[in-house]
Amino acid sequence: MAKRKRQITGAKIEKYIKEGRGQGIGKDYLPWLEIQDVPSDGRATRGKGWTTNRRHxxxxxxxxxxFYILDFSDEVTDIREQYPLLPLEETMIIAEEIGVKHPMIRHTGEPVVMTTDILINKF
Structure with missing residues (x-):
């Protein structure tokens, strides 16, 4: 039996937004996805950043x-990982305009909130 229900639904997306995921800057940023949210056979890690003074x-x-390369750059002022590409409607429009199918959740048919691995702010 699985430990967690990892399926993302519309209700879970709303919950993530209310929790503040994908929002904030610097030490106040909360990633959209955390390690426990995604099943993986690979390696996932957490680490504290010098630039942001928070866990990544x-x-x-x-x-x-x-991230380590960015964290030691004097030009980087903020690093946000697992940053959501919202609103969802915009990524769906982009997918349609370029002629690709927007990713969907297999069991529910709902669109996936896509993320970028790292968003960087520089001065």
Whole structure:
């Protein structure tokens, strides 16, 4: 039996928004996805950032390694991982305009909130 229900539904999306996920800057940012939200056979890690002074969630070694490079750059002022591309309607319009199918949740048919691995602010 599975430990958690990981299916993302419209209700869960609303819950994430109310929790403040994908919102904030610097130490107040909450990632849209956390390690426990995503099933994985790979390695996921957490680490504290110098730039942001908060815990970061990495879904792969590549994300983590890129973060380390950014974290030690004097030009970077904020690093946000698992940043949601919202509103959902905009990513659906973009997908339609470029002629690709927007990702959907297999069991519910609802659209997936897409994320970018890392969003960087520089001065």
């Amino acid at each position: 969630e990495f879904m792969s070694d590549l994300e983590r390694d890129y």
